[in-house]
Amino acid sequence: MILSRAKTKRSYIVNKITALEKDKRKLYKLGVFKKVKIYLVEKIAGGGVIVSVSGSDIIIGKKVAEKIEVSQC
Amino acid sequence: MLKCVIVGHPNAGKTTLFNTLTGKNATVGNWHGVTLKEETAKIKIGESNVEVIDLPGFYSLSCADEEEKITQNYLYSKKYDTIIFVVEAKKVKRAEKLILELKKLNKKTVVFVNAYSDFEKNGGKIDFNKMKNYFGVEVVFGNAFDKFHVGKLLQVLQNDKTTVFTNRKEEYFLPQQRKNKFQDIFLNKYFAFPVFIISMVFIFWLCFGKFSPISIISDAISRLFDYLLLNLLKKSFNMLLSPFLTGLIFDGICVGVISVLEFLPQICALSTCMNFLNQSGFFSRFSAVADDFLSKFGLSGRSLYSLICGFGCTAVAVSSLSGIENKKTKKRVALSLPLVSCSAKTPVYTFLCKELFNGYSFLIISVIYFASILFPLLHSYILNKCVLKGKVENYVSEIADMRIPAFKPLLKSLQKTAIGFIIKIGTVILLSSAFVWILKSVSFDFKFLNESQTEKSILCAVGKALSFVFKPIGISDWKYTVGAVVGLFAKEGVVSSLALLGADTKLLSFSSKLAFIVFCYAYTPCVTALAVYRREFGLKFSLICAVYWLIGGFLLSYLTYFILNL
Numbered sequence: 001m002i003l004s005r006a007k008t009k010r011s012y013i014v015n016k017i018t019a020l021e022k023d024k025r026k027l028y029k030l031g032v033f034k035k036v037k038i039y040l041v042e043k044i045a046g047g048g049v050i051v052s053v054s055g056s057d058i059i060i061g062k063k064v065a066e067k068i069e070v071s072q073c
Numbered sequence: 074m075l076k077c078v079i080v081g082h083p084n085a086g087k088t089t090l091f092n093t094l095t096g097k098n099a100t101v102g103n104w105h106g107v108t109l110k111e112e113t114a115k116i117k118i119g120e121s122n123v124e125v126i127d128l129p130g131f132y133s134l135s136c137a138d139e140e141e142k143i144t145q146n147y148l149y150s151k152k153y154d155t156i157i158f159v160v161e162a163k164k165v166k167r168a169e170k171l172i173l174e175l176k177k178l179n180k181k182t183v184v185f186v187n188a189y190s191d192f193e194k195n196g197g198k199i200d201f202n203k204m205k206n207y208f209g210v211e212v213v214f215g216n217a218f219d220k221f222h223v224g225k226l227l228q229v230l231q232n233d234k235t236t237v238f239t240n241r242k243e244e245y246f247l248p249q250q251r252k253n254k255f256q257d258i259f260l261n262k263y264f265a266f267p268v269f270i271i272s273m274v275f276i277f278w279l280c281f282g283k284f285s286p287i288s289i290i291s292d293a294i295s296r297l298f299d300y301l302l303l304n305l306l307k308k309s310f311n312m313l314l315s316p317f318l319t320g321l322i323f324d325g326i327c328v329g330v331i332s333v334l335e336f337l338p339q340i341c342a343l344s345t346c347m348n349f350l351n352q353s354g355f356f357s358r359f360s361a362v363a364d365d366f367l368s369k370f371g372l373s374g375r376s377l378y379s380l381i382c383g384f385g386c387t388a389v390a391v392s393s394l395s396g397i398e399n400k401k402t403k404k405r406v407a408l409s410l411p412l413v414s415c416s417a418k419t420p421v422y423t424f425l426c427k428e429l430f431n432g433y434s435f436l437i438i439s440v441i442y443f444a445s446i447l448f449p450l451l452h453s454y455i456l457n458k459c460v461l462k463g464k465v466e467n468y469v470s471e472i473a474d475m476r477i478p479a480f481k482p483l484l485k486s487l488q489k490t491a492i493g494f495i496i497k498i499g500t501v502i503l504l505s506s507a508f509v510w511i512l513k514s515v516s517f518d519f520k521f522l523n524e525s526q527t528e529k530s531i532l533c534a535v536g537k538a539l540s541f542v543f544k545p546i547g548i549s550d551w552k553y554t555v556g557a558v559v560g561l562f563a564k565e566g567v568v569s570s571l572a573l574l575g576a577d578t579k580l581l582s583f584s585s586k587l588a589f590i591v592f593c594y595a596y597t598p599c600v601t602a603l604a605v606y607r608r609e610f611g612l613k614f615s616l617i618c619a620v621y622w623l624i625g626g627f628l629l630s631y632l633t634y635f636i637l638n639l
Contacts, residue, residue, distance in 0.1 A: 026469045029132035031167045042260040046365025050260055052251060055163030059361040059374065061468040
């Protein structure tokens, strides 16, 4: 499923990221990449999400969140 | 001289460590991207003199974004001896790749694991011996603001002995439980927006409300200086100095300086309160919640940091724009920043509002500050539709954890604000007050004029020649024109000039006063800010900005006057 449509307060594994190269790079640097485990903290207005990964909270805007496919742990 | 660079992820505690090591007071904040350029200081470690360099945060050596290039280039230059890598304890796993990248630079590397006590309290654990052997580097843990822990770091830096590491890749890290779920409530828009509005109104009341503690202190300072300088000392020096010198020192410099100095408590309180919200992590979280709202104006949550910096100083806010990648978005925010009311304009509003709203001036000042949030957004929206069209950046960023700010960094920041303000008063305001007083006391044939002869002065002639600009808002008094001109050098100069020229704001109508406030709010930023515009965007852009907002300030004030007189 797409991250922006996943349920909050649950953990997911990232399966695929189809975002633009520069956004993929940003995500990678922040610890979000294929096969990593993330925790969906909150959905914010406009379709963006806050995820927790490797000890940090990351905001991912709507357009990028729609390009991340995840599956529940 | 040995050189030591402090590097790490954004918001890891590098600048806090730098401040503790060096005793300096570089700006810290609980936000990613506060440090935007290198800071340098010299210390003594043992017998050696060492230069310590604090660099902006970065995530990767191999693929650096625009804001990370400064650090990347510096590290690749290899013009240093030691690397101190600062990492928050709970994020050590994420930093593994970067630590190994840094090791390949073949410089002595020490890892400082920051905020370890918090990490342990939340169930996390690091086996530091295994960690040292995993990376093959020395590791120190503690809190970046604690001198004892930083002392341990200094001992490691002093140690010249080569330590042998096993380089065994054993698991050394046990993650903590997800800390402080309470902070998640600040990501809820139905909670975050009201908290933002309520906290801002409370801050404005605290700083500007008639019976607030800060206003009482400000009033007391004003009366004390009035009594000491303008009464006691003036009477004593009257007999010893010439009328010209007595007038210059007491009626010029002292009046000008005191008129601005009395706002020191309010400036410090406003700055400390904003810093408290910043250091608590609230603004960082709020930027995530506000991202969707800001996107309607062509901005992203990243822009919020620059807008909030603008409340302190426009020059600092312009410098912070380097974190915005899109050039058109950057220019849009830059052109909108003068509409964010900087702290230097606060004395102007307070001075003009005093008689206007008799104790409820904090309501008008609150309105001005909220306008300072909305008007730049509206301005950016208009620019996005017309001349500086651009895509809204996707906001992908780390957001800070919420915490109760430590007392020491807040105190240091307060100290920095107070000293900066006093230095500005002691230089720009003092000089401008002296200059204004001399010009108002001297005629064109260089004769000294007394108080009753000001109409014959050079300043009056120049002021009257330019006073037509304020006639459309019902102000024909040349003193306001002089105030506006001095305000180009420092906004507080508007207050010092009006005070020492004896401009009686009670004589102005309500609409004229409000129109003049709007002019002071919107017109050209001070020369310091324009210099930063020039540095960041070039001379052409800075001149465009200066002229744009000069015309903009006049137009907005005329419009205000026109609407109020309908």
